Amino acid sequence: MSLFDQKALLMSIHPFDLLTERMIEQLMTQMDIAYYPKETVLIGPRVRAQSLCIIIKGAVDETIDGELQNVYSERDSFDPNALIYGNTQSTFIVTEDLICYELPKESFLNLLQDVESFQNYFMQDFITKHQNLKERQHQNELTPFMVARVDEIYLHTPCFVNATTTIKEALRAMADQNADVILVRDAESIGIVTDTNLREKVLLAEKSTQDPIGEIATFGLVSIERSDFLFNALLLFTKHGVKRLIVVENEKIVGILEQLDLLSHFANHTHLIAASIDRSLTIDELDNAQRSLTHLISSLTSKGVKVRYISKLVSELNSKMYRKVFELVVPQELQSKCALIVMGSEGRGEQILRTDQDNALIIRDGENEEEFIPYMMTFNAYLLRLGFPKCSGNVMVSNPYWRQSVSGYKAMISQWVKTFNEETLLSLSIFLDASCVAGDERLLIECRNYLNEHFEGRSDVLAHLAKSVLAFETPLSLFSGFVLGRAEHQSELDIKKGGIFAIVHGIRILALEHKIECTNTTERIKELNNVGLFDKRFASELIEAYDTLLEIRLRSMLSQKHTGEEQNYVNPKLFSKTDRDLLKDAFKIVNTFKKFLTYHFHLGMVV
Numbered sequence: 001m002s003l004f005d006q007k008a009l010l011m012s013i014h015p016f017d018l019l020t021e022r023m024i025e026q027l028m029t030q031m032d033i034a035y036y037p038k039e040t041v042l043i044g045p046r047v048r049a050q051s052l053c054i055i056i057k058g059a060v061d062e063t064i065d066g067e068l069q070n071v072y073s074e075r076d077s078f079d080p081n082a083l084i085y086g087n088t089q090s091t092f093i094v095t096e097d098l099i100c101y102e103l104p105k106e107s108f109l110n111l112l113q114d115v116e117s118f119q120n121y122f123m124q125d126f127i128t129k130h131q132n133l134k135e136r137q138h139q140n141e142l143t144p145f146m147v148a149r150v151d152e153i154y155l156h157t158p159c160f161v162n163a164t165t166t167i168k169e170a171l172r173a174m175a176d177q178n179a180d181v182i183l184v185r186d187a188e189s190i191g192i193v194t195d196t197n198l199r200e201k202v203l204l205a206e207k208s209t210q211d212p213i214g215e216i217a218t219f220g221l222v223s224i225e226r227s228d229f230l231f232n233a234l235l236l237f238t239k240h241g242v243k244r245l246i247v248v249e250n251e252k253i254v255g256i257l258e259q260l261d262l263l264s265h266f267a268n269h270t271h272l273i274a275a276s277i278d279r280s281l282t283i284d285e286l287d288n289a290q291r292s293l294t295h296l297i298s299s300l301t302s303k304g305v306k307v308r309y310i311s312k313l314v315s316e317l318n319s320k321m322y323r324k325v326f327e328l329v330v331p332q333e334l335q336s337k338c339a340l341i342v343m344g345s346e347g348r349g350e351q352i353l354r355t356d357q358d359n360a361l362i363i364r365d366g367e368n369e370e371e372f373i374p375y376m377m378t379f380n381a382y383l384l385r386l387g388f389p390k391c392s393g394n395v396m397v398s399n400p401y402w403r404q405s406v407s408g409y410k411a412m413i414s415q416w417v418k419t420f421n422e423e424t425l426l427s428l429s430i431f432l433d434a435s436c437v438a439g440d441e442r443l444l445i446e447c448r449n450y451l452n453e454h455f456e457g458r459s460d461v462l463a464h465l466a467k468s469v470l471a472f473e474t475p476l477s478l479f480s481g482f483v484l485g486r487a488e489h490q491s492e493l494d495i496k497k498g499g500i501f502a503i504v505h506g507i508r509i510l511a512l513e514h515k516i517e518c519t520n521t522t523e524r525i526k527e528l529n530n531v532g533l534f535d536k537r538f539a540s541e542l543i544e545a546y547d548t549l550l551e552i553r554l555r556s557m558l559s560q561k562h563t564g565e566e567q568n569y570v571n572p573k574l575f576s577k578t579d580r581d582l583l584k585d586a587f588k589i590v591n592t593f594k595k596f597l598t599y600h601f602h603l604g605m606v607v
Contacts, residue, residue, distance in 0.1 A: 241274065341434045498590075
């Protein structure tokens with residue numbers, strides 16, 4: 001290998017890429033190239049580390065008491081901890097003939113002392129480490145997608161008029177200012193007049209241009225902060241189906257963000273999917289609209305967009321899909337007499353690739369419940385056609401148990417909080433994530449308020465609910481090695497049961513205890529921090545660990561040709577060392593959270 005190749009290799013390996021070119025050249029004068037045959041013990045409890053090894057070719061296994069912890073291959077380095085702390089429990093054994101660079105211990109420790117960024121890589125805390133590693137992972141693919149803010153894009157200058165201004169005078173002001181729309185002040189309210197308003201309410205309605213402009217304005221505008229991210233603006237456009245957002249700063253309107261300007265900035269097809277859903281008049285048209293979702297998810301993931309942001313966007317699109325199917329199936333006169341709710345990951349706004357249906361219907365008291373049956377059967381059948389699989393637990397509107405009146409749900413809630421059997425506790429857990437996607441949301445609010453009122457002081461139920469968190473072992477051994485499955489999953493671990501479920505369910509129960517109404521796991525963690533249950537550091541660690549688990553699971557799912565129950569299984573041997581480290585750290589936070597729940601709910605005393 002030439003000196004140029006050696007230098008290029010070092011500069012491509014993190015964290016050596018943090019060093020200047022001159023530092024790299026100096027390091028090369030201090031490093032040796034070594035060869036070790038298979039089965040050589042390089043470092044161990046009785047074999048002190050003398051240098052930091054950077055693998056050029058070959059492989060090394062790290063074990064503790066014979067249990068595999070890590071596999072190191074080309075471009076990986078080991079073991080900084082043995083050099084920093086002077087000892088190790090691990091044994092590093094060559095498993096494929098090894099050629100490596102060796103940086104002497106003294107040179108490595110001097111580098112830590114002299115270069116802060118290099119030191120931070122090896123000494124940083126959990127949150128910083130995770131964020132930096134993830135950023136490094138995506139650095140070659142990142143675009144301005146997630147860092148661009150509203151104030152970085154062109155904002156249209158607003159044209160303001162009073163509601164009493166005549167339409168003609170308002171149009172003249174609009175022309176003078178070369179504005180695209182008119183903002184109308186009516187006391188404390190702000191409305192908007194667009195070309196659509198003028199065409200439909202003036203020209204087609206033959207309205208006089210001497211009438212007040214306030215009579216044709218649309219009120220109830222959607223706004224966004226000037227300092228907010230453009231990605232959040234995209235979410236608002238998708239959620240509300242509007243073409244413009246009012247941009248505010250310190251509660252003052254400073255501009256108008258046009259959807260077309262945003263889309264030209266991002267150049268993705270989210271708006272096309274949303275528009276296709278809105279325009280669909282048949283189930284076949286909806287089917288065509290939803291086929292682009294998987295491609296969108298893959299595209300956003302490859303750009304380094306965090307999973308929680310992707311899930312928000314996809315959830316908005318899925319909600320549109322649910323609402324559209326509901327409108328296609330249910331007669332208009334019945335739509336306001338019920339509330340269609342989704343639960344599970346969909347209710348939490350965390351579903352990305354489609355899993356089982358989890359939906360229910362709340363019917364207004366006094367209505368004929370039988371009248372809704374055929375429509376709900378069709379509704380579930382249509383969702384199945386659109387790629388939403390049937391729920392294995394039959395939590396669907398086609399099931400009478402999940403299709404009842406408000407009074408029926410209140411009766412069920414009373415039963416849930418009085419009974420400790422597995423079935424009722426499961427139903428209660430499912431309902432806690434309910435979110436209304438169509439119909440009259442007030443029906444769900446009434447049921448949720450009833451639940452909160454009848455749950456006051458029920459620490460016994462909370463403890464029995466929380467005990468489910470301990471039902472699955474975290475797949476991490478005493479020495480931080482992965483505990484893999486058996487039989488057909490002997491090389492894999494269940495990332496959902498092993499980590500995701502514990503965070504989702506534990507946070508869900510704590511949210512119930514503190515009457516937190518939001519259903520999203522990340523938002524619930526933030527609210528629990530706000531009420532003082534968690535300190536900010538632990539809340540941030542939980543969010544970071546949860547993001548890590550979801551991201552690794554998503555990438556594993558996207559790599560599979562077929563989805564099913566196995567989509568929760570991942571093979572850590574196929575991961576990069578960075579991903580394995582991230583996953584181990586996330587599982588450590590899961591274990592810390594389980595200990596917190598055990599203490600908080602006295603789970604050791606729950607039978």
